[in-house]
Amino acid sequence: MGDRAMSEAHYRFPPAAAFPLNRCLYALKSDDAFRARFLADAKAAMAEYGLDPEAQAALLAADRDSLVARGAHPYLVFMADLRVRMARGTGTFEYF
């Protein structure tokens, strides 16, 4: 466990600046149509929610630490990643 995890809450108030990112993660988790668009053209899908280039890069790399540092909710990061993996056929419930 790093210093960050020791010193800060696991679940933190989502900063307003991270709303586009959290909205995109929520849609990947819960909106089948959006997830399909993301799988077909991730950049175009992320542009729908106005993600900045850094957030886009972090999401494309599925870089949890970077996403959380940008204000993404850890549970949304987790579930968005799971749903995308499941849709690609490379993930199962075991990622819970």
Next chain:
Amino acid sequence: MLVGAFACAHTPQLIARPETEDRELVLRVHAAFARVRRRLAMLQPDAIAIVAGDHVEAFFLDAVPALAVYAGAEAAGTFGPYNYRFPIHEPLARAVVEQGIERGFDLLYTQHARLDYAFFVPLHFTMPEPAVPILPLHVNVYLPPQPTPRRCHAWGGALGEILAARPERVVLMASGGMSHYPGTDRYGSPDYDWDRRVLDTLRDGRGEQLAAVTGEELDKAGNVELRTWITVLGAVGSAKAEIYCYEPSWHHGNAVVEWAIGR
């Protein structure tokens, strides 16, 4: 009247059963759920009021209610391959909203929101035959700032009084817990010792002490979802808990509990 009170884990792996799980452990939790199901058959409730923390599914950042009541005709959702749908006990839902607000709890109510697996997993395993209507009650556990444990306990106290005055036989069920840290870098190391101390407290009928726990402590212990239990504790007072199981998996403290009320 309130005829029973339980708390059940809603760990998704208990249904999905991936290869990462200890099969025997999963089956022991299933056996505890089966005990709850038999108890529910004996108690013959007219409704199950289930207190759960939505996993940022029905309630996203559009609007974040601290406490909410599902007051539609039915509630539905999906989980993996499962599509589920439960009728809601509408007179009970309406009474809880109206009387809750009358008592000073500024509740959100919804007639449309989706149910997520926090509600579904315990009901999947424990719903008796024939099935009874439910009353889903949401407590915000994942989007800070969450309601304080003290507020959850007070809401549970009011809820218990509202249900006690109703003609229907109602079972109260908390969903969630115990220690786990979904999405974080601590997913593989839950705080089992903290869980066991809580269970000792509940076994002794001293659950009221949990009203004094801080939100910070719940977060640290991987027990943000324990707010649902603390809500139920407000309704059961000093009733002692019987621990049906406590099964710590590699990522989750799985507990199933009944409080001895009316016995």
